[in-house]
Amino acid sequence: MKQVTALALFSGGLDSILASRLVASLGVRVLAVKFVTPFFDYELLADPEGYQQEVMEKYGLEVVLYDLSHNYLDLLHKPAHGFGKNFNPCIDCKILMCSRAKELMAKYDASFLISGEVLGQRPMSQRRDTLRVIERDSDNDGLLLRPLSAKLMSPTKPETEGWIDREKLLDFNGRGRSRQIKLAKEYGITDFPSPAGGCILADPILSPRIARIYKGEFVINPEEITVTDVRLLLVGRQFLLPDGFWLILGRNEKENEKIETLAEANDMLLYMPDRPGPTALLRGAKQRLSESDGIEDTLLKCAGLVVRYGKKVKGEDPGAEVVIRGQGGKRKITSQPLDDKIFREWML
Numbered sequence: 001m002k003q004v005t006a007l008a009l010f011s012g013g014l015d016s017i018l019a020s021r022l023v024a025s026l027g028v029r030v031l032a033v034k035f036v037t038p039f040f041d042y043e044l045l046a047d048p049e050g051y052q053q054e055v056m057e058k059y060g061l062e063v064v065l066y067d068l069s070h071n072y073l074d075l076l077h078k079p080a081h082g083f084g085k086n087f088n089p090c091i092d093c094k095i096l097m098c099s100r101a102k103e104l105m106a107k108y109d110a111s112f113l114i115s116g117e118v119l120g121q122r123p124m125s126q127r128r129d130t131l132r133v134i135e136r137d138s139d140n141d142g143l144l145l146r147p148l149s150a151k152l153m154s155p156t157k158p159e160t161e162g163w164i165d166r167e168k169l170l171d172f173n174g175r176g177r178s179r180q181i182k183l184a185k186e187y188g189i190t191d192f193p194s195p196a197g198g199c200i201l202a203d204p205i206l207s208p209r210i211a212r213i214y215k216g217e218f219v220i221n222p223e224e225i226t227v228t229d230v231r232l233l234l235v236g237r238q239f240l241l242p243d244g245f246w247l248i249l250g251r252n253e254k255e256n257e258k259i260e261t262l263a264e265a266n267d268m269l270l271y272m273p274d275r276p277g278p279t280a281l282l283r284g285a286k287q288r289l290s291e292s293d294g295i296e297d298t299l300l301k302c303a304g305l306v307v308r309y310g311k312k313v314k315g316e317d318p319g320a321e322v323v324i325r326g327q328g329g330k331r332k333i334t335s336q337p338l339d340d341k342i343f344r345e346w347m348l
C-alpha cells in the first residue's frame with residue numbers, strides 16, 4: 001500500500017514537534033510546513049537550508065518554509081475573529097495557515113493535515129468551539145488531525161479511513177506541560193524552544209507599536225504597510241515625532257547595519273561622520289519633503305537625537321556634525337544633543 005503523506009502545521013514549538021513525530025511513528029510520511037511572516041521567524045528565510053538541516057538533526061523531521069507575509073499584512077487590518085490580549089489575531093492566523101496548508105496538499109500529494117493544538121491549552125484559540133471554527137473556516141472539515149488531543153475529539157478522515165489507528169493517538173488536555181515533556185523524553189528530544197514562542201504580535205511591549213502603525217498614527221498609510229515597515233519597527237530605538245514622522249535609531253553597530261540595509265528610496269539616513277553613534281532612518285521622508293513645510297525643523301530634531309545617543313568626548317563640545325543622506329545627495333548640519341525632556345514623549 002502506498003504510504004500516506006500528511007502536512008504538519010509546524011510552529012517549531014514542542015507541541016508541533018510531538019504531533020509530527022507521533023503521526024510519523026504510525027507509518028505516515030510527515031512533511032512539516034513552517035510559515036513565516038515579519039512577525040515571527042522571518043529571519044529563517046535568510047538560510048532555509050540551514051533551518052531544514054537543524055530540524056532534521058534535532059527532531060528527525062523534513063520541513064519546508066513558506067512566506068505568508070503578504071496575506072498576513074492584510075489580515076491585521078480587520079481579523080474576523082478579533083484580537084487576543086495584545087495585537088494577536090490568533091484564530092484568524094490559524095485559519096489562514098490551515099487554508100494555505102490545504103492549498104499545498106496537492107503539491108505534496110498529502111491526504112490530511114496535522115497540528116499540535118491541545119484542547120484547552122490556550123484561552124482563546126484552543127477551546128473546543130474555537131478549534132472547530134478553525135477547521136470549518138479553513139475549509140478543512142475532517143481533514144485536520146490534532147494527534148495530541150485526538151481521543152477527546154470527533155474522529156477525522158485519517159482515522160475513519162484506517163490510515164491511522166485512533167487508539168494510538170493521545171488525550172492531552174489543558175495547560176499543563178508534564179505529559180508533553182515526558183513524551184519528548186521518550187522521543188529523545190531535549191532541545192526545544194520555550195512555550196512563550198516568538199510571535200511579536202503577542203508581545204506586550206512590541207505589539208502596541210504594530211497596533212499604532214495600523215491605526216495610522218505614523219506617516220505611513222496603513223493600507224500600504226510593507227514587510228520592511230514591520231522589520232523596521234522591531235529594530236533599535238523608535239521615535240514618533242510630533243509631526244508624525246517616524247525615526248529609527250540603531251543602538252549598536254549591528255543595528256546600524258541592519259537599518260542601512262532596510263533603507264529604501266524614500267528614506268533619509270543620518271549619522272555622525274566623525275564620532276561613533278547611531279545611524280538614523282527617517283522613514284518615507286523624501287516623499288514627503290514637498291508636503292511638509294516643517295521638514296527642516298524635523299531634520300534638526302533628528303540630528304539632535306543622533307548626537308544625543310552618540311559617543312561624547314569628555315571635556316569637548318557635545319555638539320557634532322551630522323550627515324543627512326537622501327536630499328539629492330549628502331549635506332551636513334551641526335547639532336547639539338537634544339534634551340531628554342523634549343523627546344521623552346516621542347519614544348515608542
Ligand code: SF4
Binds near residue numbers: 090091094202
Ligand atoms: S501567537 Fe502569533 S503566530 Fe501564534 S497563533 Fe497567535 S498570532 Fe499566530
